[in-house]
Amino acid sequence: MAIKAKVGILGASGYTGAELVRLLINHPNVEIVLLTADRRAGQEMRQVFPQFTPVKLPTLVSIDAVDWAKADIDLIFCALPHATTQKVIKDLLGKAPKIKVVDLSADFRLHDPAAYQRWYKHEHSALELQKEAIYGLVEVYRDKIKSARLVANPGCYTTCAQLPLLPLIKAQAIDLDNIVVDAKSGMTGAGRSAKEEMLFSEVSEGFHAYGVGHHRHMAELDQEFSLAAGREVIVSFTPHLLPMNRGILSTIYVQSKNKSAEDMHAILSKAYANEPFVHVLPFGEMPQTRHVRGSNMTFIGVQKDRIAGRAIICSVLDNLTKGASGQAIQNMNLMLGYPETTGIEQVGLFP
């Protein structure tokens, strides 16, 4: 058996941490050698996530207990909160410059320090790394990712909106000034912190929008859509919370002067014909989040609106998998030279 790559997960007690562990323990080419969780340091992973009871895993440690200079680690997944992340990774790469990093936070997604400061209300503390980081949307930046040391894994909402929109923007198929993205997410997207508004009794059997007009994921959309268009593109984007755990669905309204909905469907079908994780459904068929649960797949559907020149597009993914940890492993596979789909080929768990 070939030598396995040694990987670590910073922030293993959160949901994206658990999802990384779930997928990595069956990955044939890697071995988990480090799990950190500051508040749970000293505990076993099974105490934090009992589903891992049958699995042998490293005991949780605090990040401060790790001696990066001496660590025998090939790649780190960083699943820490925004702002903490940039400090930790700066320290880590300062001491161990050969370790590769896939960061799941928002800290390295924005190229523009000014945009970062505007959206996050403080100066970025690792500007050099911000410059170095490659945006990890594999279907767009595959080649750059292969040789990257630091990859900024895209956000869940933004992955779900970019995959259907980028090919249409690049093909100049849609009106750039009239794009509406109405997005709905399962609760795991909100993380594991104990907040009143996230209690079961507050969330169950109900639905609402949040962050209307000012959700931070917009910054990431602005950047990537504008890059693709070659001019500034700003979309209307409204996130909502669904009474379910996993899954994002984006309903996207676009209009065009020169392309029909069928044309758009053809553009998307062609763009993703050979992609293992993006599937464009037959024209008029709409995707459901439940069919990609626990998988790294994105399903996209296109239908024509009854208003001439308009199309309605729905895209779905699992916010913890393609929207976070699955895509992070997809990035890792490229960075370590493994086949891109290794370890993340599961189909959705339905029902």
Next chain:
Amino acid sequence: MAIKAKVGILGASGYTGAELVRLLINHPNVEIVLLTADRRAGQEMRQVFPQFTPVKLPTLVSIDAVDWAKADIDLIFCALPHATTQKVIKDLLGKAPKIKVVDLSADFRLHDPAAYQRWYKHEHSALELQKEAIYGLVEVYRDKIKSARLVANPGCYTTCAQLPLLPLIKAQAIDLDNIVVDAKSGMTGAGRSAKEEMLFSEVSEGFHAYGVGHHRHMAELDQEFSLAAGREVIVSFTPHLLPMNRGILSTIYVQSKNKSAEDMHAILSKAYANEPFVHVLPFGEMPQTRHVRGSNMTFIGVQKDRIAGRAIICSVLDNLTKGASGQAIQNMNLMLGYPETTGIEQVGLFP
């Protein structure tokens, strides 16, 4: 004690039937004297809906067993499927022209026979009644409803979209050619028929759009929006199914050349200042479906989009109450001369 009005419910074994019974048994001015359910004829209501075990109610009968000419009934709620409805009501009003009717189906909502035929694929079989029927959106047609014999109770999706949009359209505050209504409904909106796609295991922990580009509620929206605007108005409308029982939320994207989101909020606040069942939240606050569950309330929130000239509006209601049976009783109260809010003053059941 005053004499109570005698009411009957056709189609009592469906969800809107049960919701009518739930609300009417505590209504001080009416008495339920007739419940029909063809396939459950001969059974007690508690066998069909066990929550009524503690309540004395008429035994279920089939419609054919009712002798309308001799029936001592003041008002009928008709909660039958589309198409069947027009035949039943034509027969009923033919034999008992003094009975008042609130119809919860779509059969009498469209004024234009051609529009009906286009959307429902067959000719309307009660054209005279279609002409007579008053559209029962109380906040708009209150005066006409008071003297109506036949009221067409509005659809759930359409009530939720009309209440926030009509005042803006009438005030010429928004661009009529660029309205997007992204609507999400709980499962009770789909009724009680046993279909695979409505099974718990198919619906739970997932989300999807349906009827994209061709949902029949659009016909009703077209009619009322166009009437309000004085010209044809067609909106983009996409319904989705939520993994929960009750509640509709419409996320509405509008733009304006001359009005700000704050202006729109002011227009809506003024329009509904004295309405008992429509509440406009403080600017920027967004409503949640859970807070109107089981109540006849509609909550509306307005927020400005970051794109200049655009606003995002959310409205919520309970599809079985304000979206169906509660609004039907609101109509009944007007038709029978009772205070409009009698029997439907409950606030939402949360949590």
Next chain:
Amino acid sequence: MAIKAKVGILGASGYTGAELVRLLINHPNVEIVLLTADRRAGQEMRQVFPQFTPVKLPTLVSIDAVDWAKADIDLIFCALPHATTQKVIKDLLGKAPKIKVVDLSADFRLHDPAAYQRWYKHEHSALELQKEAIYGLVEVYRDKIKSARLVANPGCYTTCAQLPLLPLIKAQAIDLDNIVVDAKSGMTGAGRSAKEEMLFSEVSEGFHAYGVGHHRHMAELDQEFSLAAGREVIVSFTPHLLPMNRGILSTIYVQSKNKSAEDMHAILSKAYANEPFVHVLPFGEMPQTRHVRGSNMTFIGVQKDRIAGRAIICSVLDNLTKGASGQAIQNMNLMLGYPETTGIEQVGLFP
């Protein structure tokens, strides 16, 4: 119109507080004049529970801001946490001895100071009041409650277990040493505090037992079952958490040397023949929590086991209504001389 009684709610920002408000605002004989919530003092109730947006209610204040000696209040509902409660009520009744109190905590349910200390690990600080308090299970202590000043409203699990078991124990119909109560509760029973294990993502789509072998509600069961039997009775009791908001179902296994399951059904049917809030279903029919949601009803079903001499009994109630706030109002009605069912006659909200 007669003068309305003035009532206050201590702890209005929790779920039982909200449920009290929901029911009391439509109660014809009372007026809410005081709402306290220490951490939310100064806010409006609608900020804490937006469903009350359409209702005029007193602003939330802190308990310390209330001058009990001068307060013009007839009855207080106390929905505060255990231990805090006894201090607050002692102070309140010390300063305003004519105010009546319905306490929803566990603080005054146990008669025996030693039992209290054993289960709650500290001495009771209001022993005189503990002695005075009447246990508020209306179906058993109706007469005493009518003249009580301080009523200890029973727990949700214990109400659900006592109503089916007490008549059988009193009739000496079952073996007292072999009773199993397997209880399942919706999440609102766990309250509104922000704890990781109560997050939607932790609770949804799963099920588990908790407090196995040592849940505090056992103390209350021991007391009431032993009183009914005239000897010590201890049952096996296991609580579980359901992925839903409201409802408790207790599955109870009993055996008998001399009575059949049919006999037990007859005993229960007779015991509750005239009770407005307890309904024994036809023999062999089993109750569902959903049919009592939001109502003050308890439904009980009895079926014979295939093992000779054993019966399986299921009872259901809504933990926030008959299990807490509804029963508290039932107690209030008796204490203030109103008809027992006033304001709590709603049937279950289903679907």
Next chain:
Amino acid sequence: MAIKAKVGILGASGYTGAELVRLLINHPNVEIVLLTADRRAGQEMRQVFPQFTPVKLPTLVSIDAVDWAKADIDLIFCALPHATTQKVIKDLLGKAPKIKVVDLSADFRLHDPAAYQRWYKHEHSALELQKEAIYGLVEVYRDKIKSARLVANPGCYTTCAQLPLLPLIKAQAIDLDNIVVDAKSGMTGAGRSAKEEMLFSEVSEGFHAYGVGHHRHMAELDQEFSLAAGREVIVSFTPHLLPMNRGILSTIYVQSKNKSAEDMHAILSKAYANEPFVHVLPFGEMPQTRHVRGSNMTFIGVQKDRIAGRAIICSVLDNLTKGASGQAIQNMNLMLGYPETTGIEQVGLFP
């Protein structure tokens, strides 16, 4: 690469069929060559279960279209309804006696034709095969399964009850006449047929018992418990339906004259020390269904009751995996000579 075994699935359009496909498409040693579904014949699997959109699978055919004599198939999974199954397998094995069969129905689980007839109300039509069939509870019958041609995969409820109880019965550690099994199952256990009582709106936000006193899974429990005890053993067993998709939890009440709860925990821990799919948690820790979702694991917890001599045991599994399709593949692995855990080593999908 070694030659892969060729397998087929009869009844691929049901939930256990889909679960088999989900697990088998990542199994390194098998290839799916046949999928039948009579009512969906001619369709692709993705039309029935869209999660398989990314996977190449055989088109669905009807069973009658299969020529068993010529079929190049090593093993068949039969996921057909009870009664149909015995006819289909009799025909199949008559024409192709070398094909191995794992049957997921109840048709071959009972050894005694009289018991079969008593519980299923008709004579068994394949008595020879009933005699031949090996009961597929791997942890008990591993050796016999290795050489079996026809394996009767155990029921979901019964697997969940047998795994914790059999070692205790065999060790004579518990009173055989006083065992209570209170079982709760997710909705997928009820299958995919369109029935009113299985609609989302009927199931969501509620809980109830069903089949009380007469559920057919009891026959299987009677047989295996009696075999283990060497005398007749009949337990009290009550199934309930949970508002969630996957998972069974059995709460088991046992008592003993000579063993403590700690002793029982030790017996179970020893019995399953080397089992890959059964994990006994530390004493006093209770399992949750969510932690085994989508996995082939069973978790067991033991706690002492406060009543001397009694213990409370909880066991959990995923009814579609260890309770059906996962265990079927575990059986297949043994029958085809593969390592027992191949293809079913996933841990639970949580959250």
